[in-house]
Amino acid sequence: MAALGNSLARLYANRSLFAGLSLLLLIVLVALIGPLLIDPALSRVGATIPRLPPSADHWFGTDGQGRDMFTTMILALPQTLRIGIAAGFISLFVGVALGLIAGFVGGVVDTIIRVASDVMMTIPGIAILVLVASYVRVMTVDLMAIIVASLSWMVAARTIRAQTLTLRERGYVAIARLNGTSGLKLIFVEVLPNLLPFIAASFVVTVTSAMLATVGLEALGLGPQNDLTLGMSIYWAQFYGAILRGLWWWWGPPIVLIVLIFIGLLLTSAGMDGFVNKRLEGN
Amino acid sequence: MVAPVLEIRNLCVDYRTPGGIFRAVDDVSFSLDAGERFGLVGESGSGKSTTILALMRMLRGGLVSSGTMRLNGRDLSTLGTEEFRRLRFADMSLVPQGAMSSLNPVIRIREQIADIFDDHGVRHSSAERTRIIGDLLQRVGLAPEVQDRFPHELSGGMKQRVCIAMSIALKPSLILADEPTSALDVMVQKQVLGTLGRVQRELGAAIVLIGHDMALMAHFVTPTASMYRAGRSEFGRGRGASATPGHATRRSWINSLPSFESTAAIRRRPTQSAGAV
Amino acid sequence: MYGEYVLRRLGTMLLVIFLAISINFLLPRLMPGDPVEAQLNQLMATGGGVSDITAMVESYRARFGLDQPLLSQYFAYWQSIFRLDLGVSLAAYPEKVTDAIAGGLPWTLGLLGFATLVSFLVGSLLGGLMGWPRTPKALRIFGNGVVVLSSVPYFLVGMILLYVFAIVLRWFPAGGGIPFGLQLGFNWPTVSAVLWHATLPAISIIAAEIGAWALGMRGMLVSVLGDDYIALADAKGLKPGRIFLRYGMRNALLPQLTKLALALGHIVSGAILVEVIFSYPGIGFRLYQAIQSKDYFVIQGIVLLLSVSIAIAMFILDLIYPLIDPRITAKGK
Numbered sequence: 001m002a003a004l005g006n007s008l009a010r011l012y013a014n015r016s017l018f019a020g021l022s023l024l025l026l027i028v029l030v031a032l033i034g035p036l037l038i039d040p041a042l043s044r045v046g047a048t049i050p051r052l053p054p055s056a057d058h059w060f061g062t063d064g065q066g067r068d069m070f071t072t073m074i075l076a077l078p079q080t081l082r083i084g085i086a087a088g089f090i091s092l093f094v095g096v097a098l099g100l101i102a103g104f105v106g107g108v109v110d111t112i113i114r115v116a117s118d119v120m121m122t123i124p125g126i127a128i129l130v131l132v133a134s135y136v137r138v139m140t141v142d143l144m145a146i147i148v149a150s151l152s153w154m155v156a157a158r159t160i161r162a163q164t165l166t167l168r169e170r171g172y173v174a175i176a177r178l179n180g181t182s183g184l185k186l187i188f189v190e191v192l193p194n195l196l197p198f199i200a201a202s203f204v205v206t207v208t209s210a211m212l213a214t215v216g217l218e219a220l221g222l223g224p225q226n227d228l229t230l231g232m233s234i235y236w237a238q239f240y241g242a243i244l245r246g247l248w249w250w251w252g253p254p255i256v257l258i259v260l261i262f263i264g265l266l267l268t269s270a271g272m273d274g275f276v277n278k279r280l281e282g283n
Numbered sequence: 284m285v286a287p288v289l290e291i292r293n294l295c296v297d298y299r300t301p302g303g304i305f306r307a308v309d310d311v312s313f314s315l316d317a318g319e320r321f322g323l324v325g326e327s328g329s330g331k332s333t334t335i336l337a338l339m340r341m342l343r344g345g346l347v348s349s350g351t352m353r354l355n356g357r358d359l360s361t362l363g364t365e366e367f368r369r370l371r372f373a374d375m376s377l378v379p380q381g382a383m384s385s386l387n388p389v390i391r392i393r394e395q396i397a398d399i400f401d402d403h404g405v406r407h408s409s410a411e412r413t414r415i416i417g418d419l420l421q422r423v424g425l426a427p428e429v430q431d432r433f434p435h436e437l438s439g440g441m442k443q444r445v446c447i448a449m450s451i452a453l454k455p456s457l458i459l460a461d462e463p464t465s466a467l468d469v470m471v472q473k474q475v476l477g478t479l480g481r482v483q484r485e486l487g488a489a490i491v492l493i494g495h496d497m498a499l500m501a502h503f504v505t506p507t508a509s510m511y512r513a514g515r516s517e518f519g520r521g522r523g524a525s526a527t528p529g530h531a532t533r534r535s536w537i538n539s540l541p542s543f544e545s546t547a548a549i550r551r552r553p554t555q556s557a558g559a560v
Numbered sequence: 561m562y563g564e565y566v567l568r569r570l571g572t573m574l575l576v577i578f579l580a581i582s583i584n585f586l587l588p589r590l591m592p593g594d595p596v597e598a599q600l601n602q603l604m605a606t607g608g609g610v611s612d613i614t615a616m617v618e619s620y621r622a623r624f625g626l627d628q629p630l631l632s633q634y635f636a637y638w639q640s641i642f643r644l645d646l647g648v649s650l651a652a653y654p655e656k657v658t659d660a661i662a663g664g665l666p667w668t669l670g671l672l673g674f675a676t677l678v679s680f681l682v683g684s685l686l687g688g689l690m691g692w693p694r695t696p697k698a699l700r701i702f703g704n705g706v707v708v709l710s711s712v713p714y715f716l717v718g719m720i721l722l723y724v725f726a727i728v729l730r731w732f733p734a735g736g737g738i739p740f741g742l743q744l745g746f747n748w749p750t751v752s753a754v755l756w757h758a759t760l761p762a763i764s765i766i767a768a769e770i771g772a773w774a775l776g777m778r779g780m781l782v783s784v785l786g787d788d789y790i791a792l793a794d795a796k797g798l799k800p801g802r803i804f805l806r807y808g809m810r811n812a813l814l815p816q817l818t819k820l821a822l823a824l825g826h827i828v829s830g831a832i833l834v835e836v837i838f839s840y841p842g843i844g845f846r847l848y849q850a851i852q853s854k855d856y857f858v859i860q861g862i863v864l865l866l867s868v869s870i871a872i873a874m875f876i877l878d879l880i881y882p883l884i885d886p887r888i889t890a891k892g893k
Binding site: 115118119121122123124125126127128130131132135212213215216219220221222234238243244246248251255258259262263265266270273 | 572575576579580583584587707708710711712713715716719720722723727728734775779822824825826828829830832833836837847848851852856859860862863866867870871874
């Protein structure tokens with residue numbers, strides 16, 4: 001119990017991290033609880049009069065297709081978060097796995113993984129995503145997560161690889177090896193626990209990267225067609241010329257929500273940076 | 284009666300730690316005349332480097348809580364930031380511990396010595412500057428062409444010599460050498476220390492040498508002070524001090540040094556005579 | 561020494577380009593669905609009246625060589641690459657893909673090149689100042705604001721700028737590269753019109769990008785300031801300005817350049833969307849149009865062009881790096 005209190009105290013001291021995590025927590029809460037409190041019928045096409053500015057009846061106004069913006073936003077937020085978090089997890093898993101393998105096994109395997117990650121970083125992410133997404137007939141939230149994840153794993157892989165290489169040479173790992181600990185056990189017992197801060201930091205990076213790619217793809221119209229997400233509502237707003245027609249309440253709220261998510265992610269990653277980089281300095 | 288070059292009286296340096304105030308240097312006093320060599324020996328953490336850092340106003344997190352430091356009669360605490368900046372390396376210079384990492388890796392040696400002159404308002408023509416720097420390098424036993432190299436192209440000993448050259452560029456009256464040879468090989472240590480001694484003597488400057496190798500120090504310095512865990516400093520004349528140890532710690536150090544007889548027995552090589560540096 | 565290094569970097573670049581081209585070839589062919597059939601279906605849906613398109617599909621297939629085995633398609637693909645033939649546009653048949661893309665290249669290069677350069681240089685300086693202990697607090701607060709701004713994707717900044725400055729205030733045009741109907745020429749009216757149209761897109765990219773470089777540079781400088789040579793520079797009594805620039809920034813800038821090379825892909829991705837928002841006639845906008853009309857060959861051609869361009873840009877940066885850091889060629893990699 002005292003340990004928990006101690007950790008919380010240290011967390012509060014790191015302003016950036018605290019602010020970032022609080023913001024993200026708030027957003028997640030809204031995404032989880034919000035849909036339970038509203039009437040989804042208001043978000044269907046033609047539910048009400050289109051293009052109404054914000055008022056007491058419609059807090060965020062209505063869009064060009066007669067949807068209540070507030071309701072729509074509450075429903076779109078969890079979808080966007082789902083893609084970002086799912087993609088973040090997938091690419092974290094892939095990145096950590098590849099990084100560990102590259103660092104531990106070394107040799108040809110390491111070279112292949114390194115070259116692959118470098119090449120993937122060269123090709124502009126959006127280009128590959130566009131290529132793949134444009135061929136997909138029906139885009140769903142899950143499919144989107146997979147596609148986006150395929151391009152967010154590189155930074156995580158690099159970080160984990162660099163750390164694994166260092167840890168491999170550390171005293172306690174060498175001793176464990178001499179004691180005959182097998183490869184897999186070595187990884188899970190000795191190496192992985194020390195990688196946790198880097199894995200956490202990498203998770204923030206992969207989620208940020210995934211969200212960026214998601215929003216980008218959606219703005220181009222390549223997002224999920226059936227479930228409305230924040231990015232897609234921006235696309236539809238753009239498509240119907242909402243900016244030129246001055247219908248700011250149509251594209252404004254999704255932007256604000258997206259910006260809040262990114263600010264939260266940035267603050268969190270900046271907060272973790274200071275902590276993680278100090279460890280990296282030692283190399 | 285000429286004022287001593289350096290006069291330190293009752294110096295106390297404190298660090299603020301989560302656990303309270305830590306006194307790193309406790310009531311230290313000593314003074315140096317021109318040309319004198321003063322050695323500061325002690326265990327790690329006894330406050331030797333802290334004393335020098337306090338003199339150079341380079342304490343990170345520490346504070347001079349009491350005592351006075353006088354350089355050529357001037358009370359150092361009365362100097363403003365800009366005044367103190369001009370004093371650095373002009374009146375008092377530093378030979379750092381880790382020359383390996385003390386040189387700017389991306390600019391040439393020439394530039395790193397030249398900027399000392401430039402920022403202290405000493406103007407030279409380009410040709411003159413090259414000659415002067417080449418001169419400085421020769422005085423520390425390096426070829427003048429070294430000035431066109433980058434730090435990573437030099438060996439440890441060479442880099443340390445460059446640092447020594449930098450420290451005498453403006454002919455200061457006091458040189459502070461913080462374990463200048465600790466990171467070097469044993470043979471190179473003697474040579475570099477020899478060079479340092481020679482340029483110091485030529486310059487007539489006073490020198491404070493910090494080290495933890497008693498044997499090496501004993502050959503170099505005249506008075507030696509030992510600092511034992513931030514306790515009061517203890518004064519003793521170098522060579523004499525080795526023979527008549529007073530403090531318990533010093534006694535145990537000296538006992539741990541191989542005497543010449545046993546060295547000869549182990550190595551079966553002729554012992555080196557303890558010549559003056 | 562330098563020659564060896566150049567050759568090694570060149571080899572890496574060629575490898576990357578080879579892999580990028582191969583991926584570009586493979587990926588669409590691994591996808592379910594047939595570009596030709598899909599395209600024809602679409603054309604039919606918008607107004608064709610052919611009863612049986614199978615024969616048409618067959619003939620188009622043969623035309624585009626899609627009925628050959630994969631390996632020979634691969635070789636044929638490489639052959640056409642060397643002939644700089646990227647195929648024809650499906651939507652604007654028979655316009656060549658190269659023609660469809662080439663027009664957009666100078667626009668994108670100008671916008672992106674300028675914006676990236678400004679963001680990197682100004683951002684790095686700002687970041688350096690933020691990391692320097694003697695900087696006034698006001699500048700630091702401003703810097704932090706800019707950093708937060710960088711968390712927002714470029715195109716969202718673009719949308720806001722578009723709305724505020726083009727729609728509401730009408731200070732800038734709402735889109736396009738040049739005013740409608742302007743005759744292009746090397747004269748002031750043309751240049752000023754181009755600049756006027758490029759201002760908002762450029763600001764969108766710069767505003768969102770600067771913060772990222774500032775943040776990175778700040779961290780780098782803080783870490784460099786802990787190094788021994790900074791302490792000695794201070795001890796030498798050097799002027800603070802010199803320590804900041806020649807000892808601090810000079811060393812902190814090097815890793816930032818590496819990051820620039822790696823971030824190019826990300827920057828290009830962002831710029832594409834900015835072009836879309838402003839209907840700026842660059843490569844990005846053409847990509848958007850190609851997506852709308854499902855013009856697969858144009859999409860592929862653009863992706864190829866972008867990958868190769870970035871690989872070349874990274875190579876150029878690799879060439880510059882040893883000129884700034886004398887330790888590189890000596891060490892080798």
